[in-house]
Amino acid sequence: MSNSVILKTPIPGPKSREIAAKKMQYVPKAFATLAPFYIADGHGALVRDADGNQFIDFTGGWGCLIVGHTPKRVCNAISDQAAKYIHTDFTAVPYEPFVVLAERLAKLAPGHGPKQVAFFNSGAEAIENAVKIARKYTKRRAVVVFEGAFHGRTLLTMTMTHKASPYKAGFGPFASDIYRLPFPNLYRNNMSIADFDRAFAALVDPMEVAAIVVEPLQGEGGFVVPVEGFLEYLRKFTDQYGIVLVADEIQTGVGRTGKFFAVEHYGVEPDLITIAKSIAAGLPLSAVIGKKKIYDSIPESSIGGTYVGNPVACRAAIEVLNIIEEDNLLDRAVAIGGIVRARFVDMQQKYQIIGDVRGLGAMLGMELVKDHSTKEPAKEECSAIVQECLHHGLIIPSAGIYGNVLRMLVSLTITDEQLNEGLDILERAIQKVSS
Numbered sequence: 001m002s003n004s005v006i007l008k009t010p011i012p013g014p015k016s017r018e019i020a021a022k023k024m025q026y027v028p029k030a031f032a033t034l035a036p037f038y039i040a041d042g043h044g045a046l047v048r049d050a051d052g053n054q055f056i057d058f059t060g061g062w063g064c065l066i067v068g069h070t071p072k073r074v075c076n077a078i079s080d081q082a083a084k085y086i087h088t089d090f091t092a093v094p095y096e097p098f099v100v101l102a103e104r105l106a107k108l109a110p111g112h113g114p115k116q117v118a119f120f121n122s123g124a125e126a127i128e129n130a131v132k133i134a135r136k137y138t139k140r141r142a143v144v145v146f147e148g149a150f151h152g153r154t155l156l157t158m159t160m161t162h163k164a165s166p167y168k169a170g171f172g173p174f175a176s177d178i179y180r181l182p183f184p185n186l187y188r189n190n191m192s193i194a195d196f197d198r199a200f201a202a203l204v205d206p207m208e209v210a211a212i213v214v215e216p217l218q219g220e221g222g223f224v225v226p227v228e229g230f231l232e233y234l235r236k237f238t239d240q241y242g243i244v245l246v247a248d249e250i251q252t253g254v255g256r257t258g259k260f261f262a263v264e265h266y267g268v269e270p271d272l273i274t275i276a277k278s279i280a281a282g283l284p285l286s287a288v289i290g291k292k293k294i295y296d297s298i299p300e301s302s303i304g305g306t307y308v309g310n311p312v313a314c315r316a317a318i319e320v321l322n323i324i325e326e327d328n329l330l331d332r333a334v335a336i337g338g339i340v341r342a343r344f345v346d347m348q349q350k351y352q353i354i355g356d357v358r359g360l361g362a363m364l365g366m367e368l369v370k371d372h373s374t375k376e377p378a379k380e381e382c383s384a385i386v387q388e389c390l391h392h393g394l395i396i397p398s399a400g401i402y403g404n405v406l407r408m409l410v411s412l413t414i415t416d417e418q419l420n421e422g423l424d425i426l427e428r429a430i431q432k433v434s435s
């Protein structure tokens, strides 16, 4: 039996409370935090706070830590690079790690045709640029997105994001030419591909659409898996009308689902793929991996930015790719998925509150409902479970348009013992809150 969790003080402890008091004064309340304590250090899937309490971390920095907190090889690469040069701007004085990483990612992308890679800083920036690229290439304006989608918080990506509160309410006016369709899935809308086709026909002329942007498995929307055949259908549809298919793999990519890109589960080759989060172990880096013929239509100096593809972040990312390959983290994602799914399904049989268990590989979630037939979201219960977990040593994220999905964004370097200890805490919390 593992005992990674060490609780020495009430949560939050006195040092964390002291920092929190200053936070209240100097940091906007918009920066609400899940954990009520402040980190001192983190290693692998464990986090120690300022008061010496140790927690199991299922959030992985909102999905940025596939390789865990402070992996040695990444830390060494960061120090080595920082001692050489921290910044030049690639378009002023170019550097090799940018090119090496571009080659590695281009070769990992599904499909056989030539690919190129542009780097940016955040997920939202990658999506913004994917839309710009698609519009320039197709000379069209419309962009189709989905209900439940999350694509970021900038003007364009906030418009593309679905959930109104807290992401959009009061932040308008929004960007134009964005069209939204339901995301066909089994649990919430039971929509078929034929229904989707009819909805599309009524919404926008496909010949005016530059891009369809889709998460192969919705993340913030509540770990929603599309109905079988949907991604494949989108590929056929976009080919038929000359639309750029953009896979937003910012949460699903870099191995979490057991494949490097989640689209590989569907055998689909998108035109553009966006990644961010785990690619540089938490340093700000994102990428748009795209077909060369599309990038050939983008003029010199028309996309970019001062910090994009920072050399320290590129070196970290190269190490992340090395760790994924050498430590077989894709297989580990499948193994973690197996353990978690079995535990979630077992809990579903015991606790009425669990309406659905779903996901791919280690990207698994459970949707909590008050009633199995009405599927009324159990949002308050979900928050209560998260809080209960926090006070017993587990940091677990929630998600979903209705805020009623518990999800796993755990580091793939977690041990089986730590994973089961965390799942035990979760089960006790579910039992307590739902009894």
Ligand SMILES: Cc1ncc(COP(=O)(O)O)c(C=O)c1O
Binding pocket: 122, 123, 124, 125, 127, 150, 151, 152, 153, 215, 219, 220, 248, 249, 250, 251, 252, 276, 277
């Ligand atoms: C699927 C998806 N797209 C885009 C984003 C936005 O990324 P960022 O917060 O780095 O801008 C996120 C962030 O959670 C995401 O999950």
